[in-house]
Amino acid sequence: MTTTEPELHPDSWHLLMLLDQAPGFAAISQALIELTDEGHPIAVTTADLKYSNGLVRFQEKHPERFLQFGISEQNMVSASAGLATTGLLPYTATFASFLALLCCEQIRTDVAYCNQPVRLIGHHAGISLGFYGTSHHATEDLAIMRSMANMTVIAPSDPAQFHAAIRATVNHPGPIYFRASRGRDPIIYEHGVDFQLGRAIAHGEGSDLMLIATGSSVHPTLAAAEQLREQGISVGVLDMHTVKPLDGDAVLAAARGAGRLMTVEEHNVLGGLGGAVAEVLTEEGVATKLHRHGIKDEYSLIGPPTHLYRHYELDAAGIAQVALRFLNA
């Protein structure tokens, strides 16, 4: 008979207990701990997901500033708006699906319309919850949040950028929706990154193709660009971390320099990054071929996250394949 507890297999998809494997979430807690230590009036609220989003780390450092709302997301969002009226800066986190969809009206009416500086962190966005299924997927959140007046929408692409984005926007007067993946984000900016709200980061220029990606899609898009370059294609990537306000100048510059544009997002192709880019091009009368890559207005299959990325061609190889088909079409 063994006396030791069995350990969770490191390949497990389990949401809990593997905080060490979630650098993205560690970066969020770290930024909030720093800001609190520096005297910012931070309050962190979550809905029974402090292990899943790693905010337990913040609670350990600042227990009095951590408010547990239990499985009452709508109450949490409205209460966060109330907290903000008292001069506090609430960071309100839960699954993106529950935040953007279940609490849509509380966010519109209490947070966005009242223009309270609540920071909403929608984590496990897109299809990153894999086989938990469509109830737990959020492929509509960018479109919903983008359509709310006063709302800023940011989808950081790696832990360092998430950390920088939280810090850089701490004094932003209105509400912000931060889109996070499942925390296991691969590193893009090894040596940190400067975050400027509404200013895309260019990774090379391309005369054949510019790829414009956001959030969790940036890393595989960068890898896809490498694969395409090996085939002699001139391709650059824009890390469009701010979906609203969109960096229209960067989009237009990309359109001027490249024959074609392709957006990449872990989101419905309707209404998110692809929609936002299309709006800019159309309004400026730029006749560039644009392909919007993402989830094609459908609900996802069941499967582990990485398997789903492969299936929906949202991994590096898939994005490269989609780009090649687009270039050859």
Add this chain to the structure above:
Amino acid sequence: MSAAADDGELIARIKEKALFAREETVRLTGIAKTGHYASAFSCAEILATLYYGDIMRLKPGEPQWKQRDRFLFGKGHAAIALYPFLADYGFFDKSVLDEYTRLGNPLGDHPDMRKVPGIDFSSGSLGHALSAGLGMALGGRLNKIDYNVFVLLGDGEQHEGQVWEAALSAAHHRTGNLIAIVDRNEYSLDGKVDDVIGIEPVLDKWQAFGWNTIDIDGHDVPQVLRALRDATAASDGGKPTVIVAHTVKGKGIPYMETQFGWHLGYLHPSDEKAALAHLRSNA
């Protein structure tokens, strides 16, 4: 604490302000050409006691005073009865009332914190206000500022699930400075609340959710005053308090008291005078 004999003057003032709220509701609805007469009339004594009964700590002319008590209007559709008080407190000019709901005027059917000084939180979508009030109560604790948060809920609003999320949460977080008042006027748009979806025993429900409960006649000013004093006196004990105030929808005008259709309405200008006479004789 209880309403004592020397409260006579205070009670007379509250009654006078409740009449003022009803009269202004008639006048302003006449400007808008539709309004929630009956919903405003049922809570006139509650609002008047909060604002003129030495219950809420407010500073005239200083709507954003940090130490102020907060008021959230869950049943925001009765805001018409509150606007005259806010103007009276010098939070905005009284002439603003004369343009009630006209294009670009800050005063709408539902109260807007971004437009109306003295409104602590915007409302209109039922069910949100108790949560927002809970956030303010928790904010007071974190900011180490001692104030009370009053939230006036409709009885139809008890249908909203979010009310009960907030009730559960407030008891857990021991926000004793959060005081809910249920305007139990018995009617919502489609008829009697308890025919639409029954809420009884509503007092027991709040008690079961961990709240102090007080049951009163919401038009009896000494009772309202005593209940609000008791609720604020209890506010440091950690348990939030709910006051279920039994009221009459349309209180003050006989046909509005008996015909539930006056939830929303518009009196013909020629009927206004008679309505005002009813209100004065019933005050």
